Amino acid sequence: MDTVPLPGRRRSDRARQVADLLRREIVRGRFGAGHLPPEAALAREFGASRNTVRDALAVLRAEGLVERCPGVGTTVAAEKYPHGLHRLLGLAETLYEHGEVTNEVRAMSVIDAPPPVAARLGLPDGERVVYVERLRRLNGLPLSLDLTYLARDVGEPLFDADLVRNDVFVLLERVAGQPLGPAELTVEAVNADPHTAAVLGVPRGAALLLVERCAHLADGRPVDLEYIRFRGDRLTMSGRLRRDPGEPQEDTWP
Amino acid sequence: MDTVPLPGRRRSDRARQVADLLRREIVRGRFGAGHLPPEAALAREFGASRNTVRDALAVLRAEGLVERCPGVGTTVAAEKYPHGLHRLLGLAETLYEHGEVTNEVRAMSVIDAPPPVAARLGLPDGERVVYVERLRRLNGLPLSLDLTYLARDVGEPLFDADLVRNDVFVLLERVAGQPLGPAELTVEAVNADPHTAAVLGVPRGAALLLVERCAHLADGRPVDLEYIRFRGDRLTMSGRLRRDPGEPQEDTWP
Numbered sequence: 248m249d250t251v252p253l254p255g256r257r258r259s260d261r262a263r264q265v266a267d268l269l270r271r272e273i274v275r276g277r278f279g280a281g282h283l284p285p286e287a288a289l290a291r292e293f294g295a296s297r298n299t300v301r302d303a304l305a306v307l308r309a310e311g312l313v314e315r316c317p318g319v320g321t322t323v324a325a326e327k328y329p330h331g332l333h334r335l336l337g338l339a340e341t342l343y344e345h346g347e348v349t350n351e352v353r354a355m356s357v358i359d360a361p362p363p364v365a366a367r368l369g370l371p372d373g374e375r376v377v378y379v380e381r382l383r384r385l386n387g388l389p390l391s392l393d394l395t396y397l398a399r400d401v402g403e404p405l406f407d408a409d410l411v412r413n414d415v416f417v418l419l420e421r422v423a424g425q426p427l428g429p430a431e432l433t434v435e436a437v438n439a440d441p442h443t444a445a446v447l448g449v450p451r452g453a454a455l456l457l458v459e460r461c462a463h464l465a466d467g468r469p470v471d472l473e474y475i476r477f478r479g480d481r482l483t484m485s486g487r488l489r490r491d492p493g494e495p496q497e498d499t500w501p
Numbered sequence: 502m503d504t505v506p507l508p509g510r511r512r513s514d515r516a517r518q519v520a521d522l523l524r525r526e527i528v529r530g531r532f533g534a535g536h537l538p539p540e541a542a543l544a545r546e547f548g549a550s551r552n553t554v555r556d557a558l559a560v561l562r563a564e565g566l567v568e569r570c571p572g573v574g575t576t577v578a579a580e581k582y583p584h585g586l587h588r589l590l591g592l593a594e595t596l597y598e599h600g601e602v603t604n605e606v607r608a609m610s611v612i613d614a615p616p617p618v619a620a621r622l623g624l625p626d627g628e629r630v631v632y633v634e635r636l637r638r639l640n641g642l643p644l645s646l647d648l649t650y651l652a653r654d655v656g657e658p659l660f661d662a663d664l665v666r667n668d669v670f671v672l673l674e675r676v677a678g679q680p681l682g683p684a685e686l687t688v689e690a691v692n693a694d695p696h697t698a699a700v701l702g703v704p705r706g707a708a709l710l711l712v713e714r715c716a717h718l719a720d721g722r723p724v725d726l727e728y729i730r731f732r733g734d735r736l737t738m739s740g741r742l743r744r745d746p747g748e749p750q751e752d753t754w755p
Binding site: 256257264266267268271272274292293306309310327329333334335353354358361362363364426427428429430431433434436437438441442453454457465474479483484485486488489490491492 | 525586648681719
């Protein structure tokens, strides 16, 4: 047999393998919102020891994905929602099959653009922009905290718009009379600082997906710069890449 | 003036704003590996109080991005490397400008495919696959831990390949005699479990980018399923989205 078992292979290494496969099955909805099979059954399925399975479940419990209920076993604790990475979509657009997105506007004002914002939006220094901060919920559950800087001509009309029930993208397209075009985005993982953790309802230090996204109108003008913190225990981003994109790719960062 | 300052706007809210903009400037290399401007200068630049700037710097310090050196000020502690999200790239390919990627093979063996792996790779139950686990370093610094499942016909030749200095993608294309085609990927943020933290050299609970990526050959056959944990303090993923992708988009998940 061509196996090359390397020295130092520990149970925690095997547990990580099982945890990754099991996480995927949970996120894909194999168990719905219900029970996972008993440890012995999972051990058979994954060709692992029960101790390894137990360690894998501990990893997923620490992520907030499953709970252990004494006398009942392990149950799915939280749904993770898929945010499309295949095209530029607002939150309500991408999650329309999963429920209702509502937005709590925590701040909205016209401010002097900080120099990095002015640079990204192609504005002269000292130009004013519209700042919007929203806590976004899906079915009442906090999902993301969004900090948004908008070019003033498209941003100011939003003072009169229904930001509670609409994605900014949809409103911007209405105001601008043209669709959005391309966007650059950068995805990072950060630990929640204490105040953000309190706002999003997660433990301090919880892993968040931090997305910076700069969206342009179809005519090429950048109008919308956002910093979005998604709860890592509630959201995944999924897309499709190609080895040969088949077209010239511009640099993703200006 | 059209400002609508909402009640309850706290210094920690403003600090988050400043932290996001400053993080971007650091990641883009505005300060190189050197000093940040003094707090008073940053306060002027961002139109914030010095206390707000101090809180913002504390957020970035907790992320491991900056350090405070008594008597010197705040310095950039770590470079964050950009992983391309615009096309399917191996780590050495995407970071070639940033240094040398080397891989420590922690495990490599032929194993019975766990059912979720067989399903993703389109293999019958019980088929055997090649499992490769690598700790990947950039310029000697741990960057990611990759768990890879390969279809046996393309995976077994890799036992004789130089995995230390090559991306699996490049080796697979050589073995298969055809380029890779599309890949589905899912990005999540998770906290590092204690053992993973030790392997990657980060504190327990540090935020990681967890990427699941299933790559197909150009002929459409899925051959490479990976679970990749990137250090959140060392890597960002950047790409470009379009509002109207201009072609039919398949579902991103089979």
